[in-house]
Amino acid sequence: MSEQTTFFRRFGKLLCNAIFLPALLGLSQLVDAAAVTRPQQLIDVTRDFLEQSVTDYLQRSQIQGRHEVEVTRLDPRLRLAQCDTPLSTRLESPAQPVGRTTVRVSCEGSSPWSIFVPAQVHLYREVIVASRPLKRDSVLSAADVTLAERDVGLLNQGYLTELDQAVGNKLTRGSQPHQVITPNQISLAEIVRKGDQVVITAKNAAINVRMPGEAMDDGALGEQIRVKNVRSGRTVKARVVGAGHVEVAM
Incomplete structure (x- = not known):
C-alpha cells in the first residue's frame, strides 16, 4: 500500500471522527437530559x-x-x-x-x-394600621386608624381587618404611623371609672330593682367590678352593661 493511500485513509477516519463524534456526544447529552x-x-x-x-x-x-x-x-x-x-x-x-x-x-x-x-x-389583605402616632392607653377613634394593604403572611402577631374591631377600644401600647395594629394591642376601653355614680340594676324573672351606686373599680363593657350601694353602704360585684350602668345577678 502506498504512503499516499495510507494518508488518505487516516485522513478519512479523522474527518469522520470530527463530524460524527460531536453529533454523537450531543445526542448522548440529549438522552441524558431526557432521562432526568x-x-x-x-x-x-x-x-x-x-x-x-x-x-x-x-x-x-x-x-x-x-x-x-x-x-x-x-x-x-x-x-x-x-x-x-x-x-x-x-x-x-x-x-x-x-x-x-x-x-x-x-x-x-x-x-x-x-x-x-x-x-x-x-397574601395581601387590607388590615388596620395607625394613621398617626398613638400613645399607650389612648381610646381609638376613626381618625386614629385606617386600612392598608399588607402581606399578612409576614404578620406573625396577627392583624385586624374591620375598623370596628379597633375603634372605641383602648391601645395597650403605643404605635407609629402606618404600623399594623395587632389584636394583642387592643383591649376593651373602660366605660365606667372608679368613683363614677352608676345605676345598679338587680333583676330576675319576677322583679326589677334599680338603686344608686358608686363604682369602686374601672370597668369595660362586660367586666365584673365592685360597686357600693349608696343606700345600704354594702359593696357588691356587678357586671358593666353600659356607660354608668351595672347589673347584679339575682
Missing part, C-alpha cells in the same frame, strides 16, 4: 400546586385578598431520575399555604424519589 427531572420542572409543578392551593384556601375561608407565589431557585446541577408517572405534590408546612411554605414533590413511579421545595406565598 430538571429543576425547572420541580419549580413549575410547585408553583402550579401552590396557585391552586391558595385559590382553594381563599374560597373556602371566604377571604378577600390577592396573592403571589414565589418558588425558591433550585440548584441547576440537581439531577433526579425522570419520573414515568405524573409528579405528586403535597403541602409539607405550614397547615395553610400562606407565608413561608415547603412543598414535597415526589415521584411514585419505577424509580421513586422525593424532594422538598421551599416557597413563599404572599
Whole structure:
C-alpha cells in the first residue's frame, strides 16, 4: 500500500471522527437530559400546586385578598431520575399555604424519589394600621386608624381587618404611623371609672330593682367590678352593661 493511500485513509477516519463524534456526544447529552427531572420542572409543578392551593384556601375561608407565589431557585446541577408517572405534590408546612411554605414533590413511579421545595406565598389583605402616632392607653377613634394593604403572611402577631374591631377600644401600647395594629394591642376601653355614680340594676324573672351606686373599680363593657350601694353602704360585684350602668345577678 502506498504512503499516499495510507494518508488518505487516516485522513478519512479523522474527518469522520470530527463530524460524527460531536453529533454523537450531543445526542448522548440529549438522552441524558431526557432521562432526568430538571429543576425547572420541580419549580413549575410547585408553583402550579401552590396557585391552586391558595385559590382553594381563599374560597373556602371566604377571604378577600390577592396573592403571589414565589418558588425558591433550585440548584441547576440537581439531577433526579425522570419520573414515568405524573409528579405528586403535597403541602409539607405550614397547615395553610400562606407565608413561608415547603412543598414535597415526589415521584411514585419505577424509580421513586422525593424532594422538598421551599416557597413563599404572599397574601395581601387590607388590615388596620395607625394613621398617626398613638400613645399607650389612648381610646381609638376613626381618625386614629385606617386600612392598608399588607402581606399578612409576614404578620406573625396577627392583624385586624374591620375598623370596628379597633375603634372605641383602648391601645395597650403605643404605635407609629402606618404600623399594623395587632389584636394583642387592643383591649376593651373602660366605660365606667372608679368613683363614677352608676345605676345598679338587680333583676330576675319576677322583679326589677334599680338603686344608686358608686363604682369602686374601672370597668369595660362586660367586666365584673365592685360597686357600693349608696343606700345600704354594702359593696357588691356587678357586671358593666353600659356607660354608668351595672347589673347584679339575682
